Amino acid sequence: MTILETIRRGTDYLAERGVESPRLQVELLLAHVLKLPRLKLYLQFDRVLTVAEIDILRDLVRRRGQREPLQHLTGSVSFLGHEIRVSKDVLVPRPETEALAQLAQSRLKAILRDRPPGSGPVRCLDFGTGSGCLIIALAAACPEAEFHALDRSPAALDVARGNAAAQPQPTAIHFHLGDGFSALVPGLQFDLIVSNPPYIPTAEVETLDPEVKDHDPRMALDGGADGLDFYRRLAAESAAWLPPSGWMLVELGDGQAADATRLFAERQWQIESVEKDLSDGERVLIVRRPGSGTASI
Numbered sequence: 536m537t538i539l540e541t542i543r544r545g546t547d548y549l550a551e552r553g554v555e556s557p558r559l560q561v562e563l564l565l566a567h568v569l570k571l572p573r574l575k576l577y578l579q580f581d582r583v584l585t586v587a588e589i590d591i592l593r594d595l596v597r598r599r600g601q602r603e604p605l606q607h608l609t610g611s612v613s614f615l616g617h618e619i620r621v622s623k624d625v626l627v628p629r630p631e632t633e634a635l636a637q638l639a640q641s642r643l644k645a646i647l648r649d650r651p652p653g654s655g656p657v658r659c660l661d662f663g664t665g666s667g668c669l670i671i672a673l674a675a676a677c678p679e680a681e682f683h684a685l686d687r688s689p690a691a692l693d694v695a696r697g698n699a700a701a702q703p704q705p706t707a708i709h710f711h712l713g714d715g716f717s718a719l720v721p722g723l724q725f726d727l728i729v730s731n732p733p734y735i736p737t738a739e740v741e742t743l744d745p746e747v748k749d750h751d752p753r754m755a756l757d758g759g760a761d762g763l764d765f766y767r768r769l770a771a772e773s774a775a776w777l778p779p780s781g782w783m784l785v786e787l788g789d790g791q792a793a794d795a796t797r798l799f800a801e802r803q804w805q806i807e808s809v810e811k812d813l814s815d816g817e818r819v820l821i822v823r824r825p826g827s828g829t830a831s832i
């Protein structure tokens with residue numbers, strides 16, 4: 536069977552099973568099997584696949600048809616150009632989260648640039664690190680800072696540690712296991728906290744695509760009855776871990792900007808801005824520690 540015939544058959548198979556963008560999915564799986572960039576397939580449509588290649592692809596397409604996420608089948612995802620290995624133990628990093636990472640990188644660079652000479656290390660915390668994608672992107676952009684990441688899932692922390700170590704130029708990251716800030720040694724202070732917390736309302740989790748509800752860890756999705764539990768918690772608890780001018784950048788779920796902003800404003804956080812992602816969704820809330828100035832929204 537040729538590459539083109541294989542793509543056509545696989546596309547029909549996945550389309551019948553309700554998989555979105557079926558042709559793209561087959562192409563990405565085939566490119567993974569053949570270890571080629573996807574677009575190179577287009578130059579080799581007439582290439583005849585070996586029996587072994589077809590067997591491997593058939594198994595992957597079958598699993599994709601059973602709605603296993605593409606990223607679990609290929610084993611990794613590119614996050615701002617960093618290769619991040621994923622498994623059932625971590626949320627598959629989403630493109631929307633790249634907006635949070637880029638905003639956090641800019642903020643961390645500004646903090647480093649503006650710090651008084653002779654001051655101590657600039658510290659950054661990732662609350663709920665999962666695969667480690669955010670803290671790895673930050674560490675790569677600003678290796679002179681000090682990096683910490685926490686998660687409640689020991690298995691996720693193992694994945695994050697592995698990802699951090701596998702980067703071409705790894706930066707030291709301190710990983711902490713525990714429930715929220717209880718994972719940390721009391722007294723630590725951060726200049727910047729980033730978080731992409733669980734934010735799906737509990738009852739909505741079951742309505743998500745099978746790739747998400749059956750394969751992303753529940754602990755990474757469930758944000759409590761109204762999806763806002765972690766914003767409440769971050770608004771109540773984070774200030775103790777920030778100096779007076781400290782910053783926090785938090786990812787927002789769809790339609791949560793107003794509620795999340797209100798929760799932080801009620802705790803006297805200074806609301807800096809709500810930033811959009813590439814799909815024009817309100818995705819990132821930027822706040823400063825209560826008492827660091829006057830509200831700007």
Ligand SMILES: C[S@@+](CC[C@H](N)C(=O)[O-])C[C@H]1O[C@@H](n2cnc3c(N)ncnc32)[C@H](O)[C@@H]1O
Binds near residue numbers: 626688731
């Ligand atoms: C939405 S995922 C984000 C993962 C990763 N930062 C990303 O952006 O892809 C949320 C993460 O928070 C972790 N988490 C959930 N509850 C937690 C808690 N109480 N304390 C610490 N981490 C928690 C989950 O295990 C999960 O890894």
